[in-house]
Amino acid sequence: MNEEIRILLVEDEEVWRKSLTIKLNQLGYTVAGEADTFESAITLLNTAQYDLVLLDINLNKRDSGIELGHMINLIYKKPFIYISLTLDSMIGDKVAGTNPSAYLHKPANTISLRVAIQNALKRFSDPSPGPFQHTTAEQDFFFIKQGTNYKKLEWQDIVHLRSHKNYTLLYNASDKVEYSIRNTLTRTHQLILPEQQKGNFIQINRSEILQLSFISEIRGEEVRTKFGTYAVTDGYLDSLKSRMHILS
Incomplete structure (x- = not known):
C-alpha cells in the first residue's frame, strides 16, 4: 500500500x-x-x-x-x-x-x-543487475541551462542531435537556435532521449541523429529538411530507408 x-x-x-x-x-x-x-x-x-x-x-x-x-x-x-x-x-x-x-x-x-x-x-x-534507468514517462520536454536561466525545449521541435567533441548540439526548429549540452552523442541518445521519443529519431552517420518527421526528401546519400541537408553514410542508409515507409 x-x-x-x-x-x-x-x-x-x-x-x-x-x-x-x-x-x-x-x-x-x-x-x-x-x-x-x-x-x-x-x-x-x-x-x-x-x-x-x-x-x-x-x-x-x-x-x-x-x-x-x-x-x-x-x-x-x-x-x-x-x-x-x-x-x-x-x-x-x-x-x-x-x-x-x-x-x-x-x-x-x-x-x-x-x-x-x-x-x-x-x-x-528483488535486486538484479541492470543499467542506469532514465525514467521520463510521458515527458516530452526538457530544460537547457543558459547562464543563470533555463530554456524549455520540446523534443518534437528538435531537428537533429550532432556530436561536437564532448558536447551534443541540438537544433531547435521553433527558434532556429542550436543549443549544446555537455554530453556525448551516444550518452545523449542512450540516457537523455526518452524511450518514447527514440522511435522518432534515427542515426544517419557517426556524428548526427535526425528526427524523421523533419525529412522532406532523400536524394542519393543525402537527406533534406527545410533546415538543411545532411549526409547519410553507407552503414546507415538502408536503416533510414526502412523507416521512411517508401512506396514503390
Whole structure:
C-alpha cells in the first residue's frame, strides 16, 4: 500500500519541495522528512524512518547530491531517485556510478513519479543487475541551462542531435537556435532521449541523429529538411530507408 511507503525529500528549493510533496501526497505516499542542505540530509538519513529518497543533484548550486547518492548507496543501502532541472554533464559516469534507481527531470509529473518509485522499490526488494534507468514517462520536454536561466525545449521541435567533441548540439526548429549540452552523442541518445521519443529519431552517420518527421526528401546519400541537408553514410542508409515507409 502506498500509505506504508515513507519518502525522504532532499531539495534545496522550496518551490520544488512543495510541488513534490503535493504530488507524493496525491499518490498516497508519506513524506517522512525534508532537507534542503547536505548537512540536514545527513541528519535525516541517520534519524528518520524511510523507504526511499528523492534527491536533488544540485544542492545549494553544487553537485553535493551526487556525494549523498554515493553515501546512500554504500552506507545507508536505500533506493534513491535523482531529480534535476537541467540536462548537463552530471548525467554521465559520476551519476551512473552512484547506482541510482532512476533519474527524473523537473517538473516530474505524477505518472513519472509513481512509475519511478514503484520500479525503484521493486528493484530494491528483488535486486538484479541492470543499467542506469532514465525514467521520463510521458515527458516530452526538457530544460537547457543558459547562464543563470533555463530554456524549455520540446523534443518534437528538435531537428537533429550532432556530436561536437564532448558536447551534443541540438537544433531547435521553433527558434532556429542550436543549443549544446555537455554530453556525448551516444550518452545523449542512450540516457537523455526518452524511450518514447527514440522511435522518432534515427542515426544517419557517426556524428548526427535526425528526427524523421523533419525529412522532406532523400536524394542519393543525402537527406533534406527545410533546415538543411545532411549526409547519410553507407552503414546507415538502408536503416533510414526502412523507416521512411517508401512506396514503390
